Amino acid sequence: MALDFSVFCQDTLTNEVVKTCFERGPDQTYLQWMLGAWGWTVAVSLTSLLVALVVGSIIGTLRTLPDRPGWVRFGNAWVELFRNVPLLVQVFLWYFVVPKVIPAMRDVPPFVLVVCALGLFTSARVAEQLRSGIQALPRGQRYAGMAMGLTTPQYYRYVLLPMAYRIILPPLTSESMNIFKNSSVAFAVSISELTQFALQGGEETSRPIEIYIGVTMLYVISALVINRIMAFIEKKTRVPGFVAAGTGGGH
Amino acid sequence: MLNLDFSFYSWSLINDFILKGLYFSIFLTAVATLGGVFFGTLLALMRLSGKKWLEMPAAIYVNGMRSIPLLMVLLWFFLLVPMIIGRPIGAEYSAIITFIAFEAAYFSEIMRAGIQSIPRGQVFAGQAMGMTYGQNMKLVILPQAFRNMLPVLLTQTIILFQDTSLVYIITAYDLLKGFETAGKNFGRPEEAYLLAAVVYFVICFSLSYVVKRIHKKIAIIR
Numbered sequence: 001m002a003l004d005f006s007v008f009c010q011d012t013l014t015n016e017v018v019k020t021c022f023e024r025g026p027d028q029t030y031l032q033w034m035l036g037a038w039g040w041t042v043a044v045s046l047t048s049l050l051v052a053l054v055v056g057s058i059i060g061t062l063r064t065l066p067d068r069p070g071w072v073r074f075g076n077a078w079v080e081l082f083r084n085v086p087l088l089v090q091v092f093l094w095y096f097v098v099p100k101v102i103p104a105m106r107d108v109p110p111f112v113l114v115v116c117a118l119g120l121f122t123s124a125r126v127a128e129q130l131r132s133g134i135q136a137l138p139r140g141q142r143y144a145g146m147a148m149g150l151t152t153p154q155y156y157r158y159v160l161l162p163m164a165y166r167i168i169l170p171p172l173t174s175e176s177m178n179i180f181k182n183s184s185v186a187f188a189v190s191i192s193e194l195t196q197f198a199l200q201g202g203e204e205t206s207r208p209i210e211i212y213i214g215v216t217m218l219y220v221i222s223a224l225v226i227n228r229i230m231a232f233i234e235k236k237t238r239v240p241g242f243v244a245a246g247t248g249g250g251h
Numbered sequence: 252m253l254n255l256d257f258s259f260y261s262w263s264l265i266n267d268f269i270l271k272g273l274y275f276s277i278f279l280t281a282v283a284t285l286g287g288v289f290f291g292t293l294l295a296l297m298r299l300s301g302k303k304w305l306e307m308p309a310a311i312y313v314n315g316m317r318s319i320p321l322l323m324v325l326l327w328f329f330l331l332v333p334m335i336i337g338r339p340i341g342a343e344y345s346a347i348i349t350f351i352a353f354e355a356a357y358f359s360e361i362m363r364a365g366i367q368s369i370p371r372g373q374v375f376a377g378q379a380m381g382m383t384y385g386q387n388m389k390l391v392i393l394p395q396a397f398r399n400m401l402p403v404l405l406t407q408t409i410i411l412f413q414d415t416s417l418v419y420i421i422t423a424y425d426l427l428k429g430f431e432t433a434g435k436n437f438g439r440p441e442e443a444y445l446l447a448a449v450v451y452f453v454i455c456f457s458l459s460y461v462v463k464r465i466h467k468k469i470a471i472i473r
Contacts, residue, residue: 080456080459081452083455083459084413084451084452084455084456084459085413085448085451085452085455086413086414086416086417086427086451087413088416088417088419088427089416089427089444089447089448089451090448092444092447093444093445093448096440096441096444097441097444097445100255100441101255101441177318180320181318181319181320181321182320184320184321184322184323185322185417187322187420188419188420195320195322195323195326195420198323198326199326199420202326202330208326208330209330209331212323212326212327212330215323216319216323216327219318219319219320219323220318220319223318224318
């Protein structure tokens with residue numbers, strides 16, 4: 001069976017092959033549709049990643065606070081809650097249940113709801129990693145900060161967190177790559193991202209193999225790019241003489 | 252409560268819609284775990300064999316599988332398997348094949364780490380006893396590797412159970428689909444999704460509690 005990639009140059013309405021593969025005006029080719037879908041995938045992933053990093057950092061820090069059992073328990077409950085329900089179910093909860101139960105959320109666009117679902121789901125994982133990162137630091141670091149007269153926020157900000165983040169950069173890398181893969185569940189609530197395009201484009205053109213190949217390649221490219229960016233950050237933030245990779249915080 | 256109404260839930264409804272889905276989810280998890288561990292171990296052994304022609308294909312397969320979303324893998328297999336064997340197969344069979352193939356890649360990474368965690372001395376000791384490669388693996392390395400990796404393997408199984416909900420994309424009938432069908436039939440989709448979340452949470456939370464206990468037990472013995 002021969003593959004025919006000219007399908008990407010077809011107009012999505014007339015199915016005629018366009019020479020340049022790019023239409024002007026309101027019409028578009030399947031290639032344009034796919035690139036637009038990639039844009040949605042990237043937008044959902046990056047926004048969710050931002051939410052996950054911010055919320056995950058807060059929750060992860062709360063879980064390591066000394067003498068604050070209430071906050072620690074809250075953090076633990078948060079992680080267990082968001083880790084033990086499948087992502088697809090969480091997406092449905094945000095998309096169908098939240099707008100019904102909370103009237104104020106009725107007019108929130110689907111994009112925001114999906115970002116909430118994916119971001120908070122990933123925040124639990126980030127929180128878990130940050131907690132183990134902070135706990136991997138030698139206890140003396142915390143005491144040293146205290147002995148210097150730093151307040152709790154201060155020694156977290158200047159002593160513990162800078163080292164903890166460097167320790168957890170490798171798992172954060174794989175989490176960032178995961179978020180791109182996980183963004184595919186947004187298809188279920190009709191965000192027009194790559195997986196949704198694969199389903200619809202494959203059906204409309206009756207050439208699913210070519211469409212799937214295109215989509216799969218874009219996912220692989222996204223994963224590679226994220227991987228390179230994180231490797232770059234890891235290199236830039238490296239502290240000379242501090243071996244971060246998996247040694248449990250030894251110097 | 253918050254204009255939600257759970258009164259439509261009854262035993263007959265659970266019997267009619269939910270149990271069938273729950274059975275399939277559990278069955279899929281069990282088959283994919285067993286198959287995934289089996290083929291994952293083979294892949295891990297290929298990658299650690301030191302022979303280029305075995306290492307390369309295994310590495311390409313594992314890294315390839317791990318860089319695409321499971322949903323796309325499900326779509327690919329749903330499309331390709333019937334083409335290759337020349338007749339249509341149901342969504343359920345397609346899901347089983349996909350999950351075994353997909354999870355094998357993840358389990359192989361876990362097994363590889365487990366095998367590499369065994370001290371070199373153990374390998375040499377086995378060789379010094381005159382064991383063949385196969386005997387050494389079967390009697391010395393793998394039993395210890397499995398034991399070291401048990402908590403991670405079980406955690407992956409819990410993730411696998413959660414991932415079975417993704418068969419939604421090829422409309423296989425799993426636990427989530429069961430709740431969704433029930434919700435649609437009774438015009439109460441929101442309540443159905445909420446209950447689905449509760450059921451998944453209870454199952455996964457209890458399982459991860461058990462894993463924690465096992466982890467503690469093993470840690471003490473070592």
